[in-house]
Amino acid sequence: MPTRSGVGSGAEMQVLGLCRFSYLGRGGFKVDHDSLEERRAFLYDPRRMDERFRYFEAITLPSVQAQTDPDFTFLIATGDCFPDIYMERLAALTADIPQTVIRRYPPMKHRQAMARALKDARVEDGAPHLQFRLDDDDAMGVDFVARFRQTARDLRPLWDRHPAIAVDFNTGYVFRAGPRGLEVVAYKYPYSAIALGVILQPGVQEGIMHHGHHKLWTAMPTITFPGDDMMLRGHNEFNDSRMKGGARQFDYQPLTPEQEVHFRARFGIDNARVRALFSGG
Incomplete structure (x- = not known):
């Protein structure tokens, strides 16, 4: 994993981002399924997976x-x-991006699984810890980290003085993609899951996956930065929040x-690459 940068007095900050990629578990989707097998069929439908990868x-990944x-x-x-x-396709796409780490987890409650993934990757060294999340069809500004x-x-x-603080960059675009490229x-939007992070005191475990992103302001102090374009939110056929x-x-x-x-x-x-990928190229 990449090394971590200093922050005065010898303290360090590990920055850890999380992306759920078609994880099979319970919860985490607004669209309900009666069983894990039904959800498995939905998640791994070839048409859906083709769109997710595009x-x-x-x-x-470019962001x-x-x-x-x-x-x-x-x-x-x-x-x-x-x-x-x-899995082979995912590994190939991320092979040249050294920040990426792929981890696989058995079926469990969605938030429990994602919190476990963050905990497994966390370095406990008495330093503050920074967490963010990003869906697999969204993008963050290149200077977000x-x-x-x-x-x-x-x-x-x-x-x-506070166990956790949320940092929210609330300006950007909603988009869809197709053969014509981005539209x-x-x-x-306040407290979107994109360009939103949480600063945790050393040792504090209740992080970004322990609360709904839109409810972080009810659980901790927050600071919001409007202005610069920092988030790009995808809307598409299999976008869970719109189904x-x-x-x-x-x-x-x-x-x-x-x-x-x-x-x-x-x-x-x-x-141009967006147009090529969404035209079957």
Whole structure:
């Protein structure tokens, strides 16, 4: 795993990101299934997996790989029954991104499994610990890790007094992807799961997976940074939060040439590559 950077007085901060990738467990989806077998069939349906991999390759991983501060671990948690054909594909996609670590867990409650994944990867050395999460169809700004770490430094008097503090970057875009590339709408949303992190005091175990992301403000002090584009939220056919109907609709617009340059600079995303992947290329 990457080494960790210092934060004054010899203290260090481990930055650990979590991405659930088609983990088979109980809970964690707004769409219910009557059994694990039913959920397994849903998760590993070839059409769904093809879409997940397209988004992961075109959107999520470029934003991970382009981070200006490379000193973090990006933990990809999936199930111990994740089919071999998909495991090989996942390993190949992440082989050249040194921050990525893939871990497999048996079926259990979703939050329990994800909290265990974070705990397993955590280094306990008397230092503060920074956690964030990112879905497999979303992206974060290329300077998210750097800004998150700097904010932790700036907030030292607060985390000296509070077990946990949430840091929220609330500005960006909602998008969908297809053969025309990205189509987007500017978006501000508080406590999204994207570009949201938690600073934990040394030894504190109740982290980002112990509370719903939209309810973190009820459990700990928070600080919000509006302004710079930092989050990119995917909407697609298998987007769990939109499958029950009644979800908000957006007036998506294709990226302009100027926006294509901006998205490459802010998120590391190449719109030509998006068009190729979503055209079957």
